[in-house]
Amino acid sequence: MPRLGFGVSESRDARAAVTEALAQGYRSIDTAAVYDNETAVGAALAASGLPRSELFVTTKVWNVDHGRTRALDAAARSLDRLGLDHVDLLLVHWPNDDLGHCLSTWEAMEELLADGRTRAVGVSNFRPSHLRRLRSLGGRLPALNQVELHPHHQQRALREVHAALGIVTGAWSPLGRGAVLGEPALARVAARHGVTPAQVVLRWHLQQGTVAVPKSDDPRRIAANRDLAFTLDRDDLDAVAALDRPAGSGRIGPVPARVDRIAS
């Protein structure tokens, strides 16, 4: 899986953004049923003329589609909209404990994997307790858990759990939706390397092994966000590490425990 992908949540024009991203060399696209742009993403993939084997497409099963049958149907609809016979990674978007179907959703994911409708299965916004519940099923563990992760919310404890279980850490909002980019410490590191704060943050993701999927509608930013041919040294990495905020206070997205109660 490419370590750097391209996110399309809230893209102004997902077809245009994905077309630009593919032209700039991105090969991994991160969408979801709930982003309501799988059709546009699929159109851009088809129009690119790139061989399917060069593309890595991720989509996600939304909260209303928990449970085995609903998840199977939701995945089929996603594939239809994308115009693909398989995706490369299919994620359970949120654990949604309160719907009580998380574990049967995972059974559907395993079926989709066995049928070749997806090449890998993973989760998103899962906490250690959810990962332990999946492990207790005795089946396959998620290949990846995509969670909010950026310099203000570094998820160190969760990353340790992932490392112990052999789960790849995926980072959503890898730039903190821009909120982290004004940090003076990032400006200092960026100036030292002749790059932008966004490039420092994305390079930091690469060097710590998280799979980042930055979103942009701006062709110059789309290009710059994958121009990461420099190396952060120990002092640079320490400067970014020091930006972490305590006890989840740097979070910008929803608190996972609350989203468990969101049904749509």
Ligand SMILES: NC(=O)c1ccc[n+]([C@@H]2O[C@H](COP(=O)([O-])OP(=O)(O)OC[C@H]3O[C@@H](n4cnc5c(N)ncnc54)[C@H](OP(=O)(O)O)[C@@H]3O)[C@@H](O)[C@H]2O)c1
């Ligand atoms: N699994 C989940 O629950 C979940 C949740 C949220 C997001 N995601 C995924 O993660 C992807 C990225 O997250 P995100 O879109 O929330 O946040 P993000 O990628 O951290 O930030 C996107 C924001 O930063 C701006 N930006 C991009 N590149 C920039 C640069 N070089 N300099 C300055 N600003 C820049 C973008 O504006 P412009 O477009 O104007 O450049 C946009 O406002 C999503 O698209 C989606 O695929 C997943």
